[in-house]
């Protein structure tokens with residue numbers, strides 16, 4: 001969808017901002033450009049909508065060499081989101097969002113209806129926020145309006161330059177999550193510039209790690225974190241690589257342990273006997289269909305009756321396929337020694353800290369060797 005062929009940009013003062021760059025972004029793919037300040041990320045992005053012209057090389061969008069496309073016509077196909085948002089202060093949020101459709105000559109009612117739909121999509125109720133002016137919004141809300149506005153004319157391509165850079169870390173993470181949900185629905189081809197490797201990893205289907213004017217590695221988040229191509233990339237990705245991998249490694253059924261299980265309709269006394277025999281302190285409680293009901297401790301079973309009368313609700317749980325980081329967060333939040341893993345309502349097993357560590361190590365090891373996680377052997381801490 002976007003293709004760079006040996007693109008170089010040299011500014012008049014002799015600075016080579018981009019040096020012989022070739023890469024391709026597939027349709028519906030989100031590629032993050034990450035690297036330190038001044039490495040050429042913004043220059044790369046601005047060449048796609050011809051706000052900057054390359055010195056040499058060619059850029060294609062949707063198969064067309066953009067050098068031959070009228071810049072105004074080109075920009076209609078490309079949404080553009082920047083950190084400072086650039087909303088018009090004297091226009092309402094709704095009118096700001098409808099800017100591009102209005103420029104394209106849509107009827108006012110149609111442009112406004114579209115704008116309302118997009119505000120809704122980015123999590124702003126158009127009835128509440130549509131009539132407001134930009135200064136009556138928080139930074140995070142303004143940023144959402146910027147995204148809505150860029151999407152208004154339904155462009156196939158979206159360029160985003162540090163789109164979540166101006167807000168605090170909590171709001172930033174929230175905006176990132178919302179954006180990912182939205183992207184799953186709209187599937188735009190996205191180039192997103194960031195200097196934050198965490199953001200690049202969270203958002204990117206693939207990541208381009210920039211050195212000075214060049215891409216040092218262009219690969220999936222897992223590969224960039226697990227198998228940095230150069231010493232430079234390893235340095236940029238940082239020493240806390242394992243921690244970052246928590247975000248990209250998914251929980252798989254093989255990672256789970258099977259704790260003792262009791263049924264809701266089982267007599268408490270029988271369940272207690274079984275737990276004592278297994279030397280276990282608690283059991284997971286399931287209904288006859290295998291769905292999770294909760295958990296019960298051995299001491300409580302002494303009260304008699306059925307297990308179902310004594311069950312506690314299970315708050316520490318995550319869905320299978322969630323990132324290990326989420327499971328780790330739930331463990332900390334609930335001060336739990338394990339978290340239950342569910343497939344829908346069905347109980348699959350529990351993830352313990354030891355199993356979490358094991359999954360993480362296997363994942364790093366698999367990437368380093370270019371194999372899938374299942375093929376990688378596990379090395380325990382003592383082997384390391």
Ligand SMILES: Nc1ncnc2c1ncn2[C@@H]1O[C@H](COP(=O)(O)OP(=O)(O)OP(=O)(O)O)[C@@H](O)[C@H]1O
Nearest residue numbers: 011013015017036037038039040041042043044195
């Ligand atoms: N108009 C210009 N004239 C001369 N040099 C420029 C111009 N614009 C950018 N540069 C230089 O080109 C290089 C790349 O700049 P660019 O803005 O693409 O970097 P970046 O990776 O986006 O950085 P940042 O994260 O700080 O925005 C830098 O050395 C910058 O100083």
